Amino acid sequence: MNGKYRILLPVLSLTVLLAAVFYLQPRAMSYFGLNLLFNLAVPIALATIAQMMIIMVNDIDLSVGTFVSFVACVTATFLNDAPLIGVAILLASILAYAAIGALIHIRQLPAIVVTLGMSFVWGGLAVLLLPSPGGAAPAWIRTVMTVKPPLVPMAVVACILIAGLTHLLIMRSSTGTLLRAVGGNAQAVARSGWSVTKLKAGAYALAGVFGVLAGVCLVGLTTSADANIALRYTLLSIAGVILGGGEFTGGRVSPVGAVLGALTLALAGSFLSFMRLSPDWQIGAQGAILILVLAVRLIFSRRGRKWKGAENG
Template sequence: MSSPPPTGSISVLARFGLTRQQWGMATIAKLAPLLALLLLVVIGAIVSPSFLSVGNIRSLLLSSAILMILAVGQTFVISTGGIDLSVASIAQLTGITLGLLVVSGWSPEAAIPIALIVGVLAGALNGAIISKLKITDFIVTLGTFSAFSGLTLLLSDARPQVVSSSTLSTIATGGVGPVSYLLLIALAIAVIAYVVMFHTPFGTHVLAVGGNRKAAEALGLSFARVKIGVYAIAGLLAGVAGILLVARLGAAEPTAGSTYQLTSIAATVLGGVSLFGGKTSIVGPLLGAVVLTGVVNLLTITGVPVYYQPIAVGAVVVLAAYLRRYER
């Protein structure tokens, strides 16, 4: 239960037609990522003693690293009031690009930049179609999700491409002390994203377009440039995720990581990013990724059948979206 608002704020609540309950729900919504994490820790400690073991926590954070990266990319898109349903298929496409280049004789170090460029171009294509043809984000990215998935299967002949690389293997399994390289990469990306979002003109433009597109355009901001920019960032980070997924699996699987399509959105919404745009966070989606990964982890170690896991994740997302209405 949240504490009641100060007496001086009651007149403000009345002015906007808010009740104390609505004010309390708004407060809970703002703290949702942290509260969800604390609740997960408490339930995990009660249900399974091994949940809070050092080994399991390290495994959980390692498993959440790729989702963190995708959630950061999704954050830029959703902050403009859009949504990207194609991030998982872009990750698969970049992974297959890397795999095919390595199989054909390229070194992984030379193939990785090419794969990342593919991710950026795929994301920028989303933004260009949305802004130039004036089609809604949902429809465009739903279409490109199917197109990129089909292209991935076509290029790979629906077969995994084995990638043997000591560099990628070290990234996937190594670390600095107890902290894995994958997690360090995710955190470094989050720091860069935070600076871009909150300390650069581009970040200001992203929030302005998301908050009020007409007002932003009246001030001279280019909606098309912002849209292409955020989708290019999402594509780049999807490319990074695809490469790290290849590193973890030791091969480029054409269908690997398909669940990231929705969980990246789920982590972002749970993290406090408004689906209406204009309000964002970088730390929140990171916590959201940890919570969603932790829910699956807890269900797994307690022996809950795997088909219950999407139900649990879906329930968390619906609850987070419900809380967002009060925060708005």
């Protein structure tokens, strides 16, 4: 499946869903409405980018949800009361992510197991920091998340920024190319003289950075934290990457697609809620939307291969 098709599908599915939501709820078609629809998708988009960094190097991260929860707890406590210590903790947690990446590569450990283990570590730390829900968002992040830019709402601006910057970083820069190459063919990268350990640590550190951003943004929206606040981000982020045209192997990812995938997932929830679907059916319906999109993608990629085959033959 080449790059052109990879981005086509997430755009299409988001457009279809958005049209359906506007049809069901015309009120959503406004500055205020779009912001309400999408502002909680901003931290999901950031967490999805974090997950994408890991999937890009052929691993998977099962600790994104608890990590974002942990960051949210740090943000609502230390970052608010003692900003210096707060920043230090967040930097340390990014370093920890890099160290995990290096460890996974050096010891050839399965990432799925290591990150599953780490999810309990982050979860435990979050409970230690905030045994009962509470804390307060630092005023500056609250201001950033509730800012009202002219014409286009904050949520949309933020998503465009996230998509644009990560696209430049991953798809256009030389570092990005190397990182994707680690996922594509690590041995070739190693033979040409690069340190795969360093690159993997780098990819994990980037995941840490975006995880931290997700947690900080989330607290900016909710105003306070809870040790379990973002648990569902783990699965949402994986689904977002795949919906956005990413693949589990080979360094094939798309940052713009991942952001669109996250928006699609967030929108799917609102769509089902506007449909007045009974909650008993909602999880199933959400899954059905996912399967539907992936099935369409399979058809796309088959076609793509056929066309390519025809060109070559």
